Amino acid sequence: MKVPFIAAGILCATMASAEPPVLTVYTYDSFVSDWGPGPQIEAAFEAQCGCDLQFVGAGDGAALLARLRLEGVRTKADVVLGLDTNLTAAAAETGLFARHGIADVAFDLPVGWDDEMFLPYDWGYFAFVYDKTRLATPPTSFQALADAPEDLKIVIQDPRSSTPGLGLLMWVKAAYGDRAPDIWAGLAPHILTVTKGWSEAYGMFLEGEADMVLSYTTSPAYHLIAEEDDTKAAAPFDEGHYLQIEVAGRIASSDQPELAQQFLDFMLSDGFQSVIPTTNWMYPAVTPAGGLPQGFETLIAPDTALVYSAGEAARVRDVALDEWRDALSR
Amino acid sequence: MLMLSLGTLGAVLWRAEGPGALNGADWSAVRFTLGQAVLSSVLSVALAVPVARALARRRFRGRGLLITLLGAPFILPVIVAVLGLLAVFGRSGLISSMLAPLGLGPIDIYGLEGVVLAHVFFNLPLATRLVLQGWLAIPSEQFRLAAALNFTPRDVARTLEWPMLRSVLPGALLVIFLICMTSFAVALTLGGGPGATTVELAIYQAFRFEFDLGRAALLSLVQFGLSGVAALLAFAIAVPGVFGAGLDRPLTRWDRDSAVRRIMDGLWIVLAALFLIVPLGMVVLHGAAGLPHLPGTVYWAALRSLAVALGSAGLTLALALPMALAAVRLGGGRGAALQAAGTLSIAASPLVMGTGLFIMLFPLADPMRLALPVTALVNAAMSLPFALRALTPAVAEAEAGFGRLADSLGMTGMARLRLMLLPRLRRPLGFTLGLSAALSMGDLGVIALFADPGHATLPLQLYGLMGAYRMQDAAGAALLLLMLSLGLFWIFDRGGRAHADA
Numbered sequence: 004m005k006v007p008f009i010a011a012g013i014l015c016a017t018m019a020s021a022e023p024p025v026l027t028v029y030t031y032d033s034f035v036s037d038w039g040p041g042p043q044i045e046a047a048f049e050a051q052c053g054c055d056l057q058f059v060g061a062g063d064g065a066a067l068l069a070r071l072r073l074e075g076v077r078t079k080a081d082v083v084l085g086l087d088t089n090l091t092a093a094a095a096e097t098g099l100f101a102r103h104g105i106a107d108v109a110f111d112l113p114v115g116w117d118d119e120m121f122l123p124y125d126w127g128y129f130a131f132v133y134d135k136t137r138l139a140t141p142p143t144s145f146q147a148l149a150d151a152p153e154d155l156k157i158v159i160q161d162p163r164s165s166t167p168g169l170g171l172l173m174w175v176k177a178a179y180g181d182r183a184p185d186i187w188a189g190l191a192p193h194i195l196t197v198t199k200g201w202s203e204a205y206g207m208f209l210e211g212e213a214d215m216v217l218s219y220t221t222s223p224a225y226h227l228i229a230e231e232d233d234t235k236a237a238a239p240f241d242e243g244h245y246l247q248i249e250v251a252g253r254i255a256s257s258d259q260p261e262l263a264q265q266f267l268d269f270m271l272s273d274g275f276q277s278v279i280p281t282t283n284w285m286y287p288a289v290t291p292a293g294g295l296p297q298g299f300e301t302l303i304a305p306d307t308a309l310v311y312s313a314g315e316a317a318r319v320r321d322v323a324l325d326e327w328r329d330a331l332s333r
Numbered sequence: 334m335l336m337l338s339l340g341t342l343g344a345v346l347w348r349a350e351g352p353g354a355l356n357g358a359d360w361s362a363v364r365f366t367l368g369q370a371v372l373s374s375v376l377s378v379a380l381a382v383p384v385a386r387a388l389a390r391r392r393f394r395g396r397g398l399l400i401t402l403l404g405a406p407f408i409l410p411v412i413v414a415v416l417g418l419l420a421v422f423g424r425s426g427l428i429s430s431m432l433a434p435l436g437l438g439p440i441d442i443y444g445l446e447g448v449v450l451a452h453v454f455f456n457l458p459l460a461t462r463l464v465l466q467g468w469l470a471i472p473s474e475q476f477r478l479a480a481a482l483n484f485t486p487r488d489v490a491r492t493l494e495w496p497m498l499r500s501v502l503p504g505a506l507l508v509i510f511l512i513c514m515t516s517f518a519v520a521l522t523l524g525g526g527p528g529a530t531t532v533e534l535a536i537y538q539a540f541r542f543e544f545d546l547g548r549a550a551l552l553s554l555v556q557f558g559l560s561g562v563a564a565l566l567a568f569a570i571a572v573p574g575v576f577g578a579g580l581d582r583p584l585t586r587w588d589r590d591s592a593v594r595r596i597m598d599g600l601w602i603v604l605a606a607l608f609l610i611v612p613l614g615m616v617v618l619h620g621a622a623g624l625p626h627l628p629g630t631v632y633w634a635a636l637r638s639l640a641v642a643l644g645s646a647g648l649t650l651a652l653a654l655p656m657a658l659a660a661v662r663l664g665g666g667r668g669a670a671l672q673a674a675g676t677l678s679i680a681a682s683p684l685v686m687g688t689g690l691f692i693m694l695f696p697l698a699d700p701m702r703l704a705l706p707v708t709a710l711v712n713a714a715m716s717l718p719f720a721l722r723a724l725t726p727a728v729a730e731a732e733a734g735f736g737r738l739a740d741s742l743g744m745t746g747m748a749r750l751r752l753m754l755l756p757r758l759r760r761p762l763g764f765t766l767g768l769s770a771a772l773s774m775g776d777l778g779v780i781a782l783f784a785d786p787g788h789a790t791l792p793l794q795l796y797g798l799m800g801a802y803r804m805q806d807a808a809g810a811a812l813l814l815l816m817l818s819l820g821l822f823w824i825f826d827r828g829g830r831a832h833a834d835a
């Protein structure tokens with residue numbers, strides 16, 4: 004009776020080993036959507052790793068971190084991809100992340116990068132996007148926007164529920180420091196409304212509801228490349244533009260540490276980076292050998308990149324939010 | 334049901350590291366939330382009464398279609414409805430562009446007026462349907478009797494219509510008040526800024542921005558408490574209608590009519606139809622170009638949404654019918670308490686409900702595998718208040734009119750349900766199934782934590798398209814969603830109304 008039992012055991016074992024190992028990557032929804040980078044990156048990585056790469060979408064960056072905190076050490080994630088520098092301090096505090104151990108990467112970022120846990124995979128500048136056919140001379144700074152005639156309207160996102168919304172909060176704070184409340188008071192009459200997320204705001208802008216919308220300097224590239232529409236542009240601001248750097252890190256308690264490390268290496272290679280510009284509509288963290296797609300050279304290139312380090316971002320956030328709320332609630 | 338609304342809250346509290354505290358901004362959120370919810374619900378119901386009365390006593394071509402379309406705004410994803418509204422009332426909308434040649438405008442609806450406008454757009458149709466159910470529940474024999482007794486319109490209003498309204502309006506007011514309480518994206522987008530912060534947004538902030546589960550749970554409790562007080566008030570005011578039984582003849586009005594009343598009714602119907610249909614028409618117009626070129630994955634998402642919608646409709650009925658029967662059988666305070674419990678599920682914050690479910694299920698199973706069943710279950714919970722509003726009065730009516738006859742025939746259990754109750758409940762049952770299916774079709778709500786983009790539902794896919802800048806595809810997907818939701822609603826509602834003239 005023992006023989007078939009053992010045979011069955013061996014059979015099970017071989018079947019189990021025939022199953023490729025699974026690497027679970029938590030990310031934000033739009034990364035994994037059919038139109039995001041997810042599908043192409045999954046195919047490219049699976050071709051070289053002999054594994055099954057499974058993306059799990061969890062809302063946006065902030066929701067992603069909240070989910071990770073809910074799951075704690077029992078999380079199934081091996082890698083978390085899609086946090087930004089406004090979130091990394093809180094993410095590091097969870098104690099869930101491992102050091103990446105990758106050094107000497109020539110990042111093409113506007114600022115230096117030095118973080119033991121998180122590696123950047125793409126970046127972009129926040130900017131106000133407008134329609135050239137409807138707004139001939141866009142404002143050139145927050146001050147100019149505040150001084151513009153009152154019928155110049157912008158749509159922004161709520162920093163409490165949206166990543167770009169939080170980006171704008173940090174942008175004004177980084178540019179003006181203690182004067183931020185005055186700037187917000189000047190901007191208030193121009194703010195048509197505040198939306199829950201980027202989609203609502205951008206949709207309202209495209210419907211002609213507002214003259215400008217808070218988005219990215221790379222947004223016009225989508226219209227140019229995917230729709231052959233060159234009427235959209237980002238307005239360069241004299242104060243400089245706030246930088247969003249999107250990062251990934253691997254989970255210390257992962258049961259696939261080697262695969263996770265292999266994924267982080269792959270993330271900085273051409274196979275990953277060349278997919279980013281026309282699917283995530285951001286700049287790749289390491290410019291691929293083929294360069295940037297045609298059309299990206301038409302985008303504005305800010306002279307000054309503003310960004311808070313992870314620690315500073317966590318520190319100024321709550322004060323900046325109170326200033327914003329007080330100025331706009333009046 | 335209590336498990337879903339309070340249990341999930343408990344789970345969040347249990348994970349919290351200590352109770353939170355409310356600050357000044359939270360209290361101003363509470364004030365704004367209450368204010369806009371009261372205004373929106375009173376206005377929706379006040380406008381619904383003349384519209385429902387006009388629809389109840391007039392027959393015209395397209396009446397059935399109009400009544401079906403009344404279900405539409407309610408089931409649209411918020412973002413679609415808001416863009417539709419802005420296409421009419423926005424700064425570059427229809428009205429503003431009509432005013433522009435006159436040197437006026439553009440009109441600016443952002444602020445409390447915008448929030449109330451949108452909430453009335455969403456809820457006027459629902460209120461109209463609920464009040465209309467009440468009108469149609471008055472047996473036609475009563476109107477014939479009234480005509481035979483030579484009642485004036487004022488007499489009809491006093492003896493028939495006012496008692497009906499007393500029994501229907503508090504429930505309708507309550508349901509709409511509760512919907513507006515948990516509003517978040519509408520209030521923020523049309524409210525024009527952080528002054529329009531609702532409690533639901535504060536919950537969102539506590540969870541997402543601060544990851545302060547204690548504060549999220551506390552705020553959720555505040556939302557619940559306010560809703561509970563509203564529910565108690567509504568059930569205290571409501572008086573069950575007593576109309577006696579009829580033979581289910583089609584409603585024909587024999588009471589006196591006049592040209593003035595005909596014109597007034599016509600006006601109400603035309604105004605309500607314009608207010609509701611023009612923004613919907615803009616959704617259709619925008620979507621028409623994108624609809625033929627939708628990517629295949631959108632259709633798969635639509636199929637998944639259909640499955641969830643049907644599952645949710647079935648679940649709603651399985652929950653609501655026994656609750657309605659029990660509420661009527663228990664009667665009095667306990668019956669009202671049961672109804673109140675069922676109604677409160679809508680006051681639960683979708684975010685807290687989702688988070689609580691996640692905390693409870695995560696140790697047991699992979700939340701992503703459960704995404705669709707959980708969505709169906711939570712949608713069913715959200716539809717329950719409407720189902721109870723539609724079913725309970727009808728059950729009470731049937732029991733009051735035919736219960737004694739059934740008793741004397743010794744009819745109990747299934748036989749009583751099949752022979753006495755179900756035939757009398759056809760109309761509300763159809764309405765319930767249709768509404769819960771359509772509502773589930775358009776819901777995005779709680780599933781954020783469970784969502785698996787690989788198996789996205791149609792509303793999730795719609796947001797995915799927008800997030801990828803594909804606004805035209807998104808508009809096409811919105812039209813598909815509108816057609817499917819309305820189709821589901823129409824099929825069930827129609828099924829419920831078949832043979833109504835027999």
